[in-house]
Amino acid sequence: MATIDDVAKAAGVSTSTVSYVLSGKRPISAPTRARVERAIEKLGYRPHAGARALASSRTNVIALMAPLRVGVSVPVIMQFVAGVVTRARDFDHDVLLLTQDDVSGLDRVTSGSMVDALVMMDIEADDPRVPLVAAAKQPTVLIGLPQDPEGLSCVDLDFEAAGRLAVRHLVKAGHTDVALIGSPPEVLRRHTSYAERLMRGLRDQAKSSGVTVKVEACDSTPAGASEAVDTLLATAPETTGIIVHNEGALPHVLARLAERGAVVGTDMSVVAVCPTDVALSQRIPMTSIDLPAEDIGKVAVDMVMTRLEGEQPSETRLLAPVLTERESSAYGPAAGHD
Amino acid sequence: MATIDDVAKAAGVSTSTVSYVLSGKRPISAPTRARVERAIEKLGYRPHAGARALASSRTNVIALMAPLRVGVSVPVIMQFVAGVVTRARDFDHDVLLLTQDDVSGLDRVTSGSMVDALVMMDIEADDPRVPLVAAAKQPTVLIGLPQDPEGLSCVDLDFEAAGRLAVRHLVKAGHTDVALIGSPPEVLRRHTSYAERLMRGLRDQAKSSGVTVKVEACDSTPAGASEAVDTLLATAPETTGIIVHNEGALPHVLARLAERGAVVGTDMSVVAVCPTDVALSQRIPMTSIDLPAEDIGKVAVDMVMTRLEGEQPSETRLLAPVLTERESSAYGPAAGHD
DNA sequence: TTAGCGTGTTGAAACGCTTCGACGATCGTG
DNA sequence: CACGATCGTCGAAGCGTTTCAACACGCTAA
Numbered sequence: 001m002a003t004i005d006d007v008a009k010a011a012g013v014s015t016s017t018v019s020y021v022l023s024g025k026r027p028i029s030a031p032t033r034a035r036v037e038r039a040i041e042k043l044g045y046r047p048h049a050g051a052r053a054l055a056s057s058r059t060n061v062i063a064l065m066a067p068l069r070v071g072v073s074v075p076v077i078m079q080f081v082a083g084v085v086t087r088a089r090d091f092d093h094d095v096l097l098l099t100q101d102d103v104s105g106l107d108r109v110t111s112g113s114m115v116d117a118l119v120m121m122d123i124e125a126d127d128p129r130v131p132l133v134a135a136a137k138q139p140t141v142l143i144g145l146p147q148d149p150e151g152l153s154c155v156d157l158d159f160e161a162a163g164r165l166a167v168r169h170l171v172k173a174g175h176t177d178v179a180l181i182g183s184p185p186e187v188l189r190r191h192t193s194y195a196e197r198l199m200r201g202l203r204d205q206a207k208s209s210g211v212t213v214k215v216e217a218c219d220s221t222p223a224g225a226s227e228a229v230d231t232l233l234a235t236a237p238e239t240t241g242i243i244v245h246n247e248g249a250l251p252h253v254l255a256r257l258a259e260r261g262a263v264v265g266t267d268m269s270v271v272a273v274c275p276t277d278v279a280l281s282q283r284i285p286m287t288s289i290d291l292p293a294e295d296i297g298k299v300a301v302d303m304v305m306t307r308l309e310g311e312q313p314s315e316t317r318l319l320a321p322v323l324t325e326r327e328s329s330a331y332g333p334a335a336g337h338d
Numbered sequence: 339m340a341t342i343d344d345v346a347k348a349a350g351v352s353t354s355t356v357s358y359v360l361s362g363k364r365p366i367s368a369p370t371r372a373r374v375e376r377a378i379e380k381l382g383y384r385p386h387a388g389a390r391a392l393a394s395s396r397t398n399v400i401a402l403m404a405p406l407r408v409g410v411s412v413p414v415i416m417q418f419v420a421g422v423v424t425r426a427r428d429f430d431h432d433v434l435l436l437t438q439d440d441v442s443g444l445d446r447v448t449s450g451s452m453v454d455a456l457v458m459m460d461i462e463a464d465d466p467r468v469p470l471v472a473a474a475k476q477p478t479v480l481i482g483l484p485q486d487p488e489g490l491s492c493v494d495l496d497f498e499a500a501g502r503l504a505v506r507h508l509v510k511a512g513h514t515d516v517a518l519i520g521s522p523p524e525v526l527r528r529h530t531s532y533a534e535r536l537m538r539g540l541r542d543q544a545k546s547s548g549v550t551v552k553v554e555a556c557d558s559t560p561a562g563a564s565e566a567v568d569t570l571l572a573t574a575p576e577t578t579g580i581i582v583h584n585e586g587a588l589p590h591v592l593a594r595l596a597e598r599g600a601v602v603g604t605d606m607s608v609v610a611v612c613p614t615d616v617a618l619s620q621r622i623p624m625t626s627i628d629l630p631a632e633d634i635g636k637v638a639v640d641m642v643m644t645r646l647e648g649e650q651p652s653e654t655r656l657l658a659p660v661l662t663e664r665e666s667s668a669y670g671p672a673a674g675h676d
Numbered sequence: 677t678t679a680g681c682g683t684g685t686t687g688a689a690a691c692g693c694t695t696c697g698a699c700g701a702t703c704g705t706g
Numbered sequence: 707c708a709c710g711a712t713c714g715t716c717g718a719a720g721c722g723t724t725t726c727a728a729c730a731c732g733c734t735a736a
Contacts, residue, residue, distance in 0.1 A: 020714090020715085027713060055692075056694055094447070094452070097433045255593070341723090363724090394691090
């Protein structure tokens with residue numbers, strides 16, 4: 001492999017000049033720059049990442065900690081990851097992938113100066129990783145909200161607003177008894193905050209709109225979905241509007257409703273909280289509040305990059321939810337069917 | 339951050355001694371080792387990854403190129419990735435994630451000495467990346483098979499054997515007219531070899547077993563699945579055994595069959611080729627040939643690590659398919675219903 | 677007694693880059 | 707015309723490791 005010295009020699013300049021051509025940190029005359037660039041081209045020169053990291057204490061790599069296992073819906077994770085990776089490339093950075101459970105990995109990449117910054121997904125209310133990254137010298141952005149975001153930067157969908165929005169949509173359509181089919185019990189037990197935030201918004205809006213709201217946890221399996229539907233319709237048979245916030249269960253919820261003879265979009269309005277592509281790949285196109293996972297990933301990278309240049313105060317960004325009406329929701333019992 | 343010199347000073351030894359304690363490449367007496375280890379502990383010392391890479395030309399990072407976009411089924415990708423990342427950790431390596439379309443990324447991480455080795459997923463028959471990695475100095479393992487695997491190491495499920503196995507299973511159960519509902523047309527157009535290999539096995543076995551086999555491409559959408567089922571049953575109404583190799587479409591295929599009044603597991607036998615968890619999360623537990631994505635990822639890492647120590651000849655490993663009988667397949671028309 | 681060996685440790689030379697301070701040349705300004 | 711800026715370039719000092727050659731020491735074998 002050619003080194004920077006080889007390039008310098010070939011171009012008839014000093015090493016530092018080559019470096020400055022590459023980094024643009026000092027002015028270089030056009031002819032010199034041209035000679036250097038030609039030499040780089042000819043030799044196929046690439047700076048050695050390690051040497052660069054050593055000299056500059058910048059690796060141009062960011063760490064992304066993602067839950068590669070069960071729990072959160074897989075397509076959502078992939079979209080986050082895709083967003084992070086592509087946006088990182090826009091900033092000339094690569095992405096080192098860590099698994100959620102590899103807590104020691106945080107220290108490894110952090111203290112070992114392997115990365116310039118961190119993005120962590122799927123933050124729980126009382127996440128053990130939060131104190132670790134707070135102590136690290138690298139800037140960090142969390143996707144999701146911990147209990148106490150003090151001093152940390154976070155980004156997420158505004159689930160509370162999403163909850164309100166979903167209820168308002170159903171209320172406006174004339175529904176007076178709505179329900180949530182939500183996350184699996186184990187997610188709730190972990191106090192993953194998005195579930196709780198959605199519920200808070202839901203209940204707030206239900207209260208102020210004067211409608212009832214029933215909440216069912218739901219395993220992401222056919223059996224779990226059936227059970228949730230059955231329990232719901234047994235204990236709250238007057239329900240005509242359902243919000244589903246559980247992608248894995250969504251198809252099975254719809255299947256179960258169909259089995260029970262409820263026509264979604266007519267007898268029963270269903271609003272999903274999920275990525276748009278998931279909403280569109282159900283048996284009928286779902287009215288949904290988009291979970292813009294890829295965007296969130298991109299915003300996370302933007303935030304982390306901002307913090308990489310110059311000190312920025314920590315901030316929390318909650319993306320406004322957008323509801324798109326499709327065929328799964330319709331006018332309810334109390335509405336004028338115009 | 340403490341450096342190796344700080345540690346050496348604190349332990350009263352030379353720098354090199356600390357290095358040898360860390361690497362174990364030279365014998366160190368027990369007392370010295372203990373002193374050094376205590377100093378490391380006390381100072382919270384971590385070697386600087388860049389410095390290490392520079393001096394040793396080893397980064398302890400491998401690159402993983404994954405299709406973060408559409409096409410291949412998302413859960414499968416995640417499982418590959420999880421397998422690669424966890425196994426890499428067993429070898430004390432981290433994983434740098436590249437997207438499939440970032441072809442220039444190959445050169446970047448390769449020539450820039452960012453990684454020790456490469457794993458690439460979702461290889462197409464005539465993949466533009468293959469010549470690039472063949473030229474790289476880092477060992478590479480491909481997940482999937484290119485047209486000409488000469489000199490490259492590959493690992494994949496033995497899809498040809500899987501095709502044969504699926505047909506044999508159906509034939510043994512008495513079916514004489516079987517069909518494949520396969521990958522989306524665009525996957526076939528890209529000549530992703532697994533689709534073609536499966537079909538080859540299918541046809542071979544059908545021929546030697548004397549049964550007919552009809553093949554339908556299928557989009558991974560509700561509409562695509564319905565269309566595939568309808569076309570199939572219109573052009574080959576005698577079909578009683580279906581092999582589905584398209585996870586995205588699988589639930590919709592089952593739904594469409596149900597709509598048409600075909601009872602899967604009784605009127606119609608269905609064998610899926612997909613990860614076990616997908617097979618289990620359908621409306622009924624599917625007889626399936628497992629796609630052991632996580633295992634394949636692990637094997638890929640094993641192979642790449644073997645090549646990292648000492649020159650190994652290139653090799654191709656095809657994992658034997660395993661069929662698990664569940665409730666979606668049953669005895670067909672020609673069988674003795676015992 | 678001495679040559680030779682293995683063990684444990686050291687010093688110093690890389691590894692390939694960035695960046696600081698310095699310096700000559702060119703420029704505008706009073 | 708002299709002065710200080712500004713511009714373009716250079717040399718050299720790091721950055722934090724690994725690893726090689728060398729050496730001191732205590733043994734064993736001849």
